[in-house]
Amino acid sequence: xxxxxxxxxxxxxxxxxxxxxxxxxxxxxxxxxxxxxxxxxxxxxxxxxxxxxxxxxxxxxxxxxxxxxxxxxxxxxxxxxxxxxxxxxxxxxxxxxxxxxxxxxxxxxxxxxxxxxxxxxxxxxxxxxxxxxxxxxxxxxxxxxxxxxxxxxxxxxxxxxxxxxxxxxxxxxxxxxxxxxxxxxxxxxxxxxxxxxxxxxxxxxxxxxxxxxxxxxxxxxxxxxxxxxxxxxxxxxxxxxxxxxxxxxxxxxxxxxxxxxxxxxxxxxxxxxxxxxxxxxxxxxxxxxxxxxxxxxxxxxxxxxxxxxxxxxxxxxxxxxxxxxxxxx
Ligand code: ATP
Numbered sequence: 001x002x003x004x005x006x007x008x009x010x011x012x013x014x015x016x017x018x019x020x021x022x023x024x025x026x027x028x029x030x031x032x033x034x035x036x037x038x039x040x041x042x043x044x045x046x047x048x049x050x051x052x053x054x055x056x057x058x059x060x061x062x063x064x065x066x067x068x069x070x071x072x073x074x075x076x077x078x079x080x081x082x083x084x085x086x087x088x089x090x091x092x093x094x095x096x097x098x099x100x101x102x103x104x105x106x107x108x109x110x111x112x113x114x115x116x117x118x119x120x121x122x123x124x125x126x127x128x129x130x131x132x133x134x135x136x137x138x139x140x141x142x143x144x145x146x147x148x149x150x151x152x153x154x155x156x157x158x159x160x161x162x163x164x165x166x167x168x169x170x171x172x173x174x175x176x177x178x179x180x181x182x183x184x185x186x187x188x189x190x191x192x193x194x195x196x197x198x199x200x201x202x203x204x205x206x207x208x209x210x211x212x213x214x215x216x217x218x219x220x221x222x223x224x225x226x227x228x229x230x231x232x233x234x235x236x237x238x239x240x241x242x243x244x245x246x247x248x249x250x251x252x253x254x255x256x257x258x259x260x261x262x263x264x265x266x267x268x269x270x271x272x273x274x275x276x277x278x279x280x281x282x283x284x285x286x287x288x289x290x291x292x293x294x295x296x297x298x299x300x301x302x303x304x305x306x307x308x309x310x311x312x313x314x315x316x317x318x319x320x321x322x323x324x325x326x327x328x329x
Contacts, residue, residue, distance in 0.1 A: 010308040012050040013121040015113035015149050016042040016299050017102040019175065019260040019267040021215075021223070024205030025193060025230040033144070034190060036161045037205035039215070040145075042152040043175055043267075043297035047102050047110060048305070049077055049117030051125050054095035057082070063100040065110075068183070076111040077118035080142050084119055087138060088128045103291075105183025107235075107261030109145040116149035116302045124304055136164075145261075152301025154215060156207055170218030173269055173297050176254070176279045178245050178289035180264035184238060189262035192234035205230075224255025224269045235263030242266060245288045252282040 018040045026035030059078050061069045069075065073082075077096045084090070096118055102110035116139055123130050130138075139146035144160040154167045214222035229235075236242050242259065245266050249257040253275050254268035266289075270276045276294045283289040 007310045008125050008127070008307050009310045010050060010052040010306075011121040011125045011304060012048055012306045013117040013302050014046050014048050014305045015117040015120075015302040016152055017045040017047075017108040017110060017113060017295070018042055018145065018148055019108065019177075019258075019265075019297070020229060021154075021227055021258075022208060022211045023229040023231055023261065024207070025190075025202075026205035027202045028194070033160045035205055036144075036157060036159070037207050038157045038161050039154065039167065039207060039211055040148045040157055040161075040164075041154045041173070041297040042148070042299045042301055043177075043295040044299045045102055045108070045177070045293060045295045047113050047117060048099040049114055049121055050097040050099075051081065051094045051118065051121040052097075053125070054093050057093045057095075059096045059098065061098045061100055063098075065100050065102075065104045068104040069098070069100065069111075076115040076142065080115035080118040080138070080146075081122045083138055083142065084122050084128065084130075085126075088126065088130070090126050090128070092126060094122060094125065103179050103183075103265065103293075105185065106179060106265040107184065107186075107259065107263045108177075108265055109149060109261065112143050112145035113149045113302075115139070115142045115146045119146075120150065120302045120304065124307060148301070150302045152299060154298045167212070167215050169215035169298075171215070171220065171223070173220055173223065174272060174276045175295050175297060176249070176268040176270055176276050176283070177260075177293045177295060178249065178266040178268065178283050179291040179293065180239060180242070181290040182239065182264070184235060184263045186262040189231055189234050189238065192237055193231055196233055196237060220269060220271055221255050227256040227258035227267075227269065229258050229260075231262055232259040235259045239264050241288065244286075245283070248283060248286050248288055249279060252279050254279060 021039040024037040140162040
């Protein structure tokens with residue numbers, strides 16, 4: 001295929017951030033990645049990724065984090081769009097606009113979300129209509145967290161975190177996210193984890209029974225106690241003031257708190273909206289967390305929110321609702 005198969009001119013996908021409820025880091029694999037066993041939850045903090053047919057490839061990033069994100073060919077959204085174009089034999093450049101609300105280098109998979117959104121939006125714009133399996137395979141090529149950004153909800157990840165199994169759980173959880181003003185580089189956090197564990201025999205990672213029981217029951221108190229992250233000591237070693245943030249959260253009503261992914265965001269679980277407001281105020285007043293956001297989870301993965309046709313105008317909300325709605329081939 002060398003040209004678009006639809007009359008769409010623009011498509012916007014919305015993609016959530018993630019927190020890791022549990023992250024077990026196993027031994028280093030021959031390819032340099034670590035064996036992981038993780039439980040992801042998609043939370044209601046989103047980037048919107050819009051793609052439009054254009055004369056040349058390009059990307060614009062809007063929002064408070066725009067300066068931290070590359071606006072060239074290294075942007076993960078552009079890389080995702082180009083990968084799909086290559087695979088599908090498409091020769092139609094797009095301009096990508098990212099309205100970014102997911103903090104950058106925060107352990108919330110913002111770049112992965114943008115890659116997933118670009119895949120889904122370009123897939124619709126170009127009329128490729130890839131199967132869910134095909135999109136997931138491209139997502140995994142782009143990064144370990146990209147398949148989960150497509151899937152959303154709550155899921156177990158194994159391998160590099162890219163082999164997913166949805167977790168059927170109950171419950172809607174309220175999170176308070178304590179952000180840092182300095183990001184952490186994921187490779188640096190893994191290197192610090194390896195340094196701290198040097199000489200220690202690291203077992204193969206396995207999801208814990210307590211996490212699965214908590215998610216099945218939907219009991220926020222049990223989930224709060226089950227939160228854990230093997231990268232937390234490394235993140236705290238690189239940003240020691242996170243200890244203080246954790247302490248303030250636990251002293252102010254959190255049911256549990258954990259560094260999300262490679263950090264430095266700390267995700268606090270609270271029992272309800274009122275508690276989330278109290279905790280957000282306490283964290284902000286302490287000065288220990290430069291910014292605080294609140295979100296609920298689980299939420300759905302990448303989905304299309306608008307599609308615009310060519311001369312005939314907007315199609316409004318798209319009927320196509322994400323990878324689960326794709327035809328299988
Ligand atoms: P993860 O938890 O997936 O390891 P993260 O959430 O900690 O990653 P990201 O926000 O994905 O971190 O950003 C990691 C780096 O990727 C940033 O330093 C940024 O320069 C780069 N990057 C490339 N494209 C993007 C994008 N579209 N959005 C955010 N960061 C991007």
